[in-house]
Amino acid sequence: MASWTPEFAERHKQAFLQHLNNTMVKSKDAGYIILGENLLTSQKIVIDTVFDGLGRDIHQFKVLKSRQLGISTITRSIMLYFNGIFELTSALLFDTTAHLEEARLELLDMLEKFPPEYEFPRKVRDNRNSLTLAGGSRINLMNAGAGKTKSSGGLGSGSGLSMVHRSELCGYGDPEALENFRHTLSRVNPNRLYIDESTARGFNLWHDIWTEGKDDPECVCVFIGWWAHDGQVIERDHPDFARYTADPLSKDEKLKIKAVKEQYGHEITVEQLAWIRKEMRGVDAANDDDRADDPTRIQNQPWTEQEAFQQTGSTFFQSDILTDQTNKNATNKFQAYAFYPGWDFADMRVEETRHWRQGQLKVWEDPYEDSVYVVAADPAFGHSESSDRSAIQVLRCFSDGLDQVAEYAWPLINTQQFAWVIASIEAWYAGLTSTVYRIVEINGPGEATWRELSQLKQKLVTGYYGNALIEKGLINCQANVKNYMYTRSDSSSPGHMLHFKTNEQLKVAIMERLRDVTSSGLLRIRSAATLDEMRQIARQGDHIAAEGKGKDDRVMAMAMAVRAWEERARRALLMARRTRDSDAAKRRPTVVDQLKIYNDNMLSSFFAGKNANRLAVQRAALRQRRWGR
Numbered sequence: 208m209a210s211w212t213p214e215f216a217e218r219h220k221q222a223f224l225q226h227l228n229n230t231m232v233k234s235k236d237a238g239y240i241i242l243g244e245n246l247l248t249s250q251k252i253v254i255d256t257v258f259d260g261l262g263r264d265i266h267q268f269k270v271l272k273s274r275q276l277g278i279s280t281i282t283r284s285i286m287l288y289f290n291g292i293f294e295l296t297s298a299l300l301f302d303t304t305a306h307l308e309e310a311r312l313e314l315l316d317m318l319e320k321f322p323p324e325y326e327f328p329r330k331v332r333d334n335r336n337s338l339t340l341a342g343g344s345r346i347n348l349m350n351a352g353a354g355k356t357k358s359s360g361g362l363g364s365g366s367g368l369s370m371v372h373r374s375e376l377c378g379y380g381d382p383e384a385l386e387n388f389r390h391t392l393s394r395v396n397p398n399r400l401y402i403d404e405s406t407a408r409g410f411n412l413w414h415d416i417w418t419e420g421k422d423d424p425e426c427v428c429v430f431i432g433w434w435a436h437d438g439q440v441i442e443r444d445h446p447d448f449a450r451y452t453a454d455p456l457s458k459d460e461k462l463k464i465k466a467v468k469e470q471y472g473h474e475i476t477v478e479q480l481a482w483i484r485k486e487m488r489g490v491d492a493a494n495d496d497d498r499a500d501d502p503t504r505i506q507n508q509p510w511t512e513q514e515a516f517q518q519t520g521s522t523f524f525q526s527d528i529l530t531d532q533t534n535k536n537a538t539n540k541f542q543a544y545a546f547y548p549g550w551d552f553a554d555m556r557v558e559e560t561r562h563w564r565q566g567q568l569k570v571w572e573d574p575y576e577d578s579v580y581v582v583a584a585d586p587a588f589g590h591s592e593s594s595d596r597s598a599i600q601v602l603r604c605f606s607d608g609l610d611q612v613a614e615y616a617w618p619l620i621n622t623q624q625f626a627w628v629i630a631s632i633e634a635w636y637a638g639l640t641s642t643v644y645r646i647v648e649i650n651g652p653g654e655a656t657w658r659e660l661s662q663l664k665q666k667l668v669t670g671y672y673g674n675a676l677i678e679k680g681l682i683n684c685q686a687n688v689k690n691y692m693y694t695r696s697d698s699s700s701p702g703h704m705l706h707f708k709t710n711e712q713l714k715v716a717i718m719e720r721l722r723d724v725t726s727s728g729l730l731r732i733r734s735a736a737t738l739d740e741m742r743q744i745a746r747q748g749d750h751i752a753a754e755g756k757g758k759d760d761r762v763m764a765m766a767m768a769v770r771a772w773e774e775r776a777r778r779a780l781l782m783a784r785r786t787r788d789s790d791a792a793k794r795r796p797t798v799v800d801q802l803k804i805y806n807d808n809m810l811s812s813f814f815a816g817k818n819a820n821r822l823a824v825q826r827a828a829l830r831q832r833r834w835g836r
Contacts, residue, residue, distance in 0.1 A: 217258070219258065227246070231316075231320040232280055242280070247438075250276075252435060253431070257402070268426070269403045269420040270404035270428075270431060280313065285402070286346065289400055290345075296347070298368050299314075299346055299371075302350075307350055367393055372402050372404075374405065377406055382415075410754045434475055448481050452480065463510040486508055536731045546568065546620075552672070553675040570613045574636045578636075578641045579604040580602065580636045580641060582601050582688075583599065584625070600765045601614070608728070608787060609772055611737075623656075643687060647660070663685070
């Protein structure tokens with residue numbers, strides 16, 4: 208069976224648009240309308256996203272949305288079209304029986320109101336469990352349930368499915384049932400189509416599904432904000448327009464307007480601004496910004512994906528600060544690498560991945576010689592039982608701040624292999640003349656990782672690997688690495704504990720400091736994934752952690768990195784007056800250009816036997832710095 212092509216997808220897109228010109232739906236404001244003649248921008252985004260993805264032979268789609276954008280209606284129209292054109296077994300899932308019945312009636316309404324001359328398969332039979340069309344397609348109607356119930360437990364039973372529309376997943380409550388359901392989906396039917404859509408409502412099962420979808424190269428995720436509804440405006444001649452546009456733009460509004468423009472290409476109009484101010488502040492609070500900060504209101508009408516998922520507890524990191532970090536520093540322009548550990552450190556390979564979502568290590572900035580770095584590592588299940596990924600943060604250090612240059616996060620690695628990954632990253636960034644400060648969480652599995660790092664150093668000293676590491680440029684991989692030495696903050700003399708052992712009190716301390724440097728701009732965060740984790744962090748009394756099933760592995764590693772910078776690296780940098788600007792000025796004339804050519808491919812060459820080139824390039828750079836020739 209042939210796969211979808213761009214041409215095939217475009218033909219069906221045009222046919223679907225014609226189908227919508229024969230489709231009538233009952234609108235909230237205008238009664239029955241022809242859907243094709245009244246499409247909202249939000250609905251057009253869904254149509255474009257689905258058919259563009261199908262043209263690339265992608266069949267999974269996830270839509271994170273604001274409320275009342277007509278997304279469920281347009282998705283049901285797509286479902287009806289596909290079941291009329293192709294012979295499919297489909298499923299429509301909702302969180303409650305009431306919502307499911309509403310969807311069933313809308314499907315029946317669409318079928319019954321097609322013009323008599325429109326040649327489209329009509330209903331053969333229907334009941335509360337299914338709808339069968341004349342062409343042989345059947346749409347099963349399923350209640351996913353808000354918790355573990357008898358109905359939700361049956362999601363994994365029955366025949367295989369080639370099309371699924373799961374709506375309002377924020378209300379689903381049985382992960383086991385959804386996992387069973389996943390195994391009923393076809394992976395080979397060329398006309399398969401799976402669409403999930405929902406509002407956010409906190410860090411729940413939908414957040415996990417959305418996050419996994421963003422990391423899946425065979426899935427397209429799209430966010431659609433309140434601004435995509437063409438009717439959500441207050442016209443200039445309406446009395447409320449002057450009332451809700453009297454105040455100048457706040458700093459928060461400016462940041463949000465800029466973010467929408469940069470991330471989605473949409474220009475917020477003053478009429479839309481008036482509408483969202485009224486929606487967030489209420490009819491009796493034209494100038495009350497306090498109510499506009501209500502997490503429930505924000506998650507119902509988010510401006511951006513980053514704003515959609517809101518904590519119910521006390522937010523730890525300020526949303527506007529994280530948005531500012533996103534706009535100024537976060538970027539998807541990085542190199543992605545995968546590690547293949549093998550049986551020993553000398554066997555490990557590193558390869559650039561074909562798709563960034565498959566990467567374990569993301570690199571925003573290659574190493575610079577004569578620099579200072581912090582490498583902070585948090586093994587899986589190190590600081591808590593819910594931290595199921597091993598994470599590494601690499602930060603370039605200055606006296607006036609830190610820049611994130613690389614990040615590693617991966618769940619499928621053991622403690623020994625994780626130690627090898629840490630050592631290889633340290634070796635790359637240490638080079639010949641740079642200094643790397645290492646800090647490792649040694650709670651639980653972290654102790655095994657630390658022991659492997661210690662044994663690795665002994666093997667290097669004793670020549671255990673022979674020439675194997677010389678050929679790969681790793682023989683001196685630990686020469687410029689300094690271990691973090693923990694000292695109690697109230698101690699007058701140095702402590703004697705290597706690395707970091709998190710308890711509740713220490714976690715509060717390092718998280719508070721992370722919040723400080725993030726807010727002040729001392730720390731520049733380039734990872735959107737880290738910023739997303741930071742949005743999930745909430746405070747309940749003295750407990751600071753990701754809310755619900757959220758993860759904080761990357762955040763903990765980042766907090767540890769800040770700790771190591773302040774206690775181990777910053778003093779020497781202050782004495783040497785090594786600021787971001789001074790470092791950039793020193794490198795601008797000579798070294799950067801020469802090293803850039805080499806550094807572009809340096810990580811891969813670590814494990815590809817290019818040590819001779821490595822030494823030649825770096826020695827040339829050193830000679831030029833010392834002798835100016």
